[in-house]
Amino acid sequence: SKITLTVIKADIGGYVGHCSVHPELIEEANRVLEENGKGLLEDYVVTHVGDDVNLIMTHRKGVDNPEIHKLAWDTFLSCTQIAKRLKLYGAGQDLLSDSFSGNIKGMGPGVAEMEFEERPSEPLIVFMADKTEPGAWNLPLYKMFADPFNTIGLVIDPKMHQGFKFEVLDTMENKKIVFSCPEELYDLLVFLGASNRYAVKAVYSKSGEPAAVSSTQRMNLMAGRYVGKDDPVLVVRCQSGFPAVGEALEPFANPHLVAGWMRGSHFGPLMPVSCKGATPSRFDGPPRVTALGFQLAGGKLVGPQDMFADVSFDRARQKALEMADYLRQLGPFEPHRLPLDEMEYTTLPQVMEKLKDRFE
Ligand code: 13P
Ligand code: 13P
Ligand code: MG
Ligand code: MG
Ligand code: MG
Numbered sequence: 001s002k003i004t005l006t007v008i009k010a011d012i013g014g015y016v017g018h019c020s021v022h023p024e025l026i027e028e029a030n031r032v033l034e035e036n037g038k039g040l041l042e043d044y045v046v047t048h049v050g051d052d053v054n055l056i057m058t059h060r061k062g063v064d065n066p067e068i069h070k071l072a073w074d075t076f077l078s079c080t081q082i083a084k085r086l087k088l089y090g091a092g093q094d095l096l097s098d099s100f101s102g103n104i105k106g107m108g109p110g111v112a113e114m115e116f117e118e119r120p121s122e123p124l125i126v127f128m129a130d131k132t133e134p135g136a137w138n139l140p141l142y143k144m145f146a147d148p149f150n151t152i153g154l155v156i157d158p159k160m161h162q163g164f165k166f167e168v169l170d171t172m173e174n175k176k177i178v179f180s181c182p183e184e185l186y187d188l189l190v191f192l193g194a195s196n197r198y199a200v201k202a203v204y205s206k207s208g209e210p211a212a213v214s215s216t217q218r219m220n221l222m223a224g225r226y227v228g229k230d231d232p233v234l235v236v237r238c239q240s241g242f243p244a245v246g247e248a249l250e251p252f253a254n255p256h257l258v259a260g261w262m263r264g265s266h267f268g269p270l271m272p273v274s275c276k277g278a279t280p281s282r283f284d285g286p287p288r289v290t291a292l293g294f295q296l297a298g299g300k301l302v303g304p305q306d307m308f309a310d311v312s313f314d315r316a317r318q319k320a321l322e323m324a325d326y327l328r329q330l331g332p333f334e335p336h337r338l339p340l341d342e343m344e345y346t347t348l349p350q351v352m353e354k355l356k357d358r359f360e
Pocket of ligand 2: 011018050051130131227228229230231261262263264283284
């Protein structure tokens with residue numbers, strides 16, 4: 001039977017500020033998944049990037065399964081109790097609803113899941129980001145699945161040569177469209193380049209096999225107020241018709257600018273880090289991405305391998321820090337600070353009100 005990989009994440013309280021997750025929350029999440037996941041989960045791994053707790057789960061229930069979603073929701077609720085006791089920052093921050101109603105989507109936590117037939121060897125990577133938004137995956141996904149200068153497999157692997165299909169979500173209108181690449185590359189890029197609004201939800205092989213899936217909810221649109229950034233996750237299947245592991249990691253060797261960072265209102269470089277290095281502290285950043293590699297074996301998560309811990313990403317980190325130095329000098333000026341209409345909150349209305357009689 002098919003296996004489903006479900007990654008569900010939420011910020012349920014920061015330690016300290018928005019920097020990291022308290023070890024007691026990780027312990028509690030492990031405990032709840034161990035106890036309540038019996039007979040439901042094949043396997044699970046609990047981890048964190050910055051202040052976001054990530055539940056990586058395998059099971060045979062398919063996507064959008066109410067039992068699996070409820071398990072994640074209950075886990076976060078349970079952790080929130082601890083976060084409240086420890087008075088962690090923004091305890092329960094991403095849990096926007098009071099009661100669970102069958103599907104965790106639209107309730108605050110981010111969800112990325114895919115169902116597939118486990119191959120004879122099934123390497124996959126779970127990417128997790130903090131201090132940024134779902135559109136942060138647009139550029140790396142384009143490179144992984146559509147750019148031959150990143151992914152040589154598109155040129156020399158007969159199983160990849162026909163290209164991939166990109167499912168793109170308009171996060172404002174909540175509509176999606178599928179582009180077939182390479183035929184529609186230029187159309188695709190019109191949208192992917194506008195990563196504040198459009199986000200790649202999934203990538204499929206031309207025969208319809210799921211290759212990648214991301215979490216694309218826009219929490220601030222749901223909540224109608226500032227509740228931090230969405231801090232998205234992304235799952236990528238690798239090898240044998242999909243990008244090699246190294247091709248999936250390669251886009252992160254050159255940090256790109258993403259929206260997020262301090263107060264969700266600044267552009268900054270997406271810095272690839274080890275799990276240990278995923279504690280954004282300078283100006284609450286810069287934004288981070290971790291990559292956990294697994295080999296699936298009969299539904300079991302063999303791993304994780306901490307992919308960005310490797311020395312080959314040291315220069316990317318160095319470059320990201322240099323970019324951060326440069327951008328920070330701009331202080332409250334664009335293009336470090338986001339344009340007015342993209343900022344998560346602003347004092348503009350109040351300041352305008354106060355000064356309105358002085359505009360002539
Ligand atoms: P190995 O010879 O180390 O298995 O490498 C194969 C490969 O294709 C790497 O991309
Ligand atoms: P988080 O979304 O990671 O909680 O970040 C919020 C923030 O305002 C950081 O400065
Ligand atoms: Mg937070
Ligand atoms: Mg976060
Ligand atoms: Mg957040």
